Amino acid sequence: MPPRWPERPTSGIIKDAQVIFTARRFAMPRLKVIDPATSEGVVKELFEGPLKQRQINIYKGLANSPAALQAYMGMAKALGTAKLGKKEQEVIQLAIAEAQGCHYCVAAHTDVGRRCKLSDEQMLGARRGRIDDDPKLNAVVRFALSMHEKRGFVSDAEIAELRKHGYADAEIAEMVASYALMIYTSTFNHVNDTVVDFPQPPGI
Template identity: 45%
Template structure:
């Protein structure tokens, strides 16, 4: 159970969040609990959706977004985001179960994607304090400067949602995922 109320419907959300949640409903067909709990603050919801929308127009592939989200959620121990991004990784990005498990461990079966996932996991683990060699490694794998910036921003965006869900106890409304073996 969430530590603060999660509006049960768009109409129960603060007035300033209702149009934003309606846009989420139109895009996704549902309004996941993450969006509804963030809707308690229209400003926070607007900021989150704005950054999310901007990154969707970026240079990175959608599958890379999901790989990064899985790696970061694993590092941060966010069960909600692991469940959500396993669902999205499978159903939207068409990643295999094996690939998603590798992503959660900071790896990938694709060499270029692995560089991004490792870099993202390193950023999350070090709270942004990566060695210059980490940046050089992702650049050597073929990522442009713009893509490298987007990887960092994806880590930040996913960390934001990890923290919201963990701090507020967002109820998981996606299929549960199993914990990885130590």
């Protein structure tokens, strides 16, 4: 099982997951929220281009630094051309979002996962650390969580297990990249206390 979400209440001690999620929706972020309508330079180009239809709060926070936003955009764009399937990438994102305790990331990637045709049970399974109805996706989730728990020092047997399920070296490298992207976004959201602007995901 992945670690439970850490208790990071906005005030006092909040232990109930529903209360924590609700608090996150109405908390104030720590960094300035960049308004796409008044943004400038590279940030304006991004908000009027690839981000025009998806001006969500994490992007408005990252936009405090064109370099930070471009770092995210570059990696996300590159993974869009990956051999590793969208479903595989999303179960990694969900598993590590849960392990990191990132309320924003879990909500966001539940939304993305539905658009990638993951079932609700598969998304919950990724967050719990086990997908029962798809051995290949389950192998990916287990590997992602092992990377997280072992700080990348996985065993030869774990690599062999992925290969047994048909994943080539390119796809294994892309699993690491997908993991790294979630570490970046979840850490940013913790630092910023990014306000959640997605529907609440199911509890696990």
